[in-house]
Amino acid sequence: MSTFASFIGGLSLLIAVVLGGLWVVNKVGHRRTNHQGRNALIALVVAFIFIGMSGGGASTTESASDKANVANSSSDSATTVTKPHKAAKQSTAKRNAASTPATTTSRNSQVLKKLVSYTNDESAGPTQNYYWELGKAHTTGFKNLKAGDYHFASDAQGRAGTARAVLTYGEYAGSRGSRQGNPLEPSGWPTENPKVAISYVFTGRTYHGYLYNRSHSIGDSLLGAKSYTSENNFTTGTRPQNVGANQDGGMRYAEETAEDYWKANPNTSDTLQYETTPLYYHSETIPRGSIVDIKSSDGQINTAIAVINSAEGIKIDYDTGSNNAKPIVSASRQSSHAASASSSHDYGYGSGSTGSASHQSTTTTHSTAQSGTKSGQWTTAPAGKVYVSDSNKYYSQVKNPANYTCESESAAQAAGATRASRGNQYARP
Incomplete structure (x- = not known):
């Protein structure tokens, strides 16, 4: 529609220009104008009408298109910015969920x-x-x-x-x-x-x-x-x-x-x-x-x-x-x-x-653990007894007997203790 209106508008403008030119020439030569001036004016008006329709239509179409583009641009912007932002929030939320x-x-x-x-x-x-x-x-x-x-x-x-x-x-x-x-x-x-x-x-x-x-x-x-x-x-x-x-x-x-x-x-x-x-x-x-x-x-x-x-x-x-x-x-x-x-x-x-403390199956206290035989830094448990650690492992020799419970090996085993498989700087199996 806008193309047709533009064509008619252009044609009317051309006719208006031609008639207007003839009217001016005849007027200067004192010839009969045969309503050329009026016709030129009419053609000019028609031209403006159709050109206006064409321009308005194009403007309307362009405006709608622009609006659509703006909308799409906003949507893209939202997709580009908002969605990653939400994803980032979700990712952060997942990372921080435990906290x-x-x-x-x-x-x-x-x-x-x-x-x-x-x-x-x-x-x-x-x-x-x-x-x-x-x-x-x-x-x-x-x-x-x-x-x-x-x-x-x-x-x-x-x-x-x-x-x-x-x-x-x-x-x-x-x-x-x-x-x-x-x-x-x-x-x-x-x-x-x-x-x-x-x-x-x-x-x-x-x-x-x-x-x-x-x-x-x-x-x-x-x-x-x-x-x-x-x-x-x-x-x-x-x-x-x-x-x-x-x-x-x-x-x-x-x-x-x-x-x-x-x-x-x-x-x-x-x-x-x-x-x-x-x-x-x-x-x-x-x-x-x-x-x-x-x-x-x-x-x-x-x-x-x-x-x-x-x-x-x-x-x-x-x-x-x-x-x-x-x-x-x-x-x-x-x-x-x-x-x-x-x-x-x-x-x-x-x-x-x-x-x-102890395999609490006995009432032996740490003080009785001192009854072992001391040799240098090491203390050996009395015969038939062992030193039991806090982790339910027992040893025959320790450096700090007061930190262990001294009890019979059978009592230690009955309470769930087991002989340590290897020693350390403080205790020996």
Whole structure:
């Protein structure tokens, strides 16, 4: 349409020019114009009309086209800018999902439901070793913590809360071979800690010893002396919660995950974000379990582990620590048991992951460990006895006997200890 109008407009303009020219010539020569001036004017008007239509149509079309192009340009711009921006946000969200408090809270809530179910059922959980893996770590609260820093806190009820530390290889290396302190009594520590028998489905063995340990949230072998600076780094944990059914489960599994990283990366400057969150059901004073989040700065480790605070075959009141286990009391040891029970730090203190002190099947204290034969820096255990470490390994010779429990080899084995396969600078098999 615009082409036709343009053609008519052009033709009319040409006619108008020709008629206008003739009119001027005839007018100058005083000849008859025969309405040439009027016709030229009419042709000019017609030309303007059609040229206007053509121009207007072209303008309208061009405007519409321009609008379309602008729209497409805006769309392309949105596609180029907005979509990658959204993708970047989504990517960032995925990377930071584990660090989002709301995400972590949701995960912890779901894990707590499972822990309540397992503990109510007196279960060792899906692995039968008092832990299971959750996937990637959800570490939070590390913004202001640098290498070597740690933070222990209580919750609103005064119970041990989340424990955090940025672990270094130096702390691990410095804590090997001996205990760096004495476990502290956690909030909610039971008034009674009976010796019990716990039969493990996973190993087919039976543990005889104290039901509860003073369990580190971040253990001695990882944080050294710093792990003893606050009672908020300790919770009341069952013996299997501490070391599992085979001495490598429960909290010990999480700790060994970190230890294996250091062993594989000696003297590294990389660090580990290590975070343990005890999970309580309502206002109970003893946690149903914990979540341990571990993430290395080089990305080799990024894992979360749920630990179950229960004991197979024993019903526990998580508000008071009372239980239905039948206590095991040897008639020949009743007096010594009563004496040890009078001191909160002489029994069942256990390290967070290493299940410390003792195979608590005996009441032998560290002081009796001095009865061995000393030769230079080394002390040899008395005949028939061994020195038992916090990690449930036993040795015949040690440099620091006060850091071990000295007991008969048969008693150590009955409590689940095994002879160390190799020695170190502090102990020999």
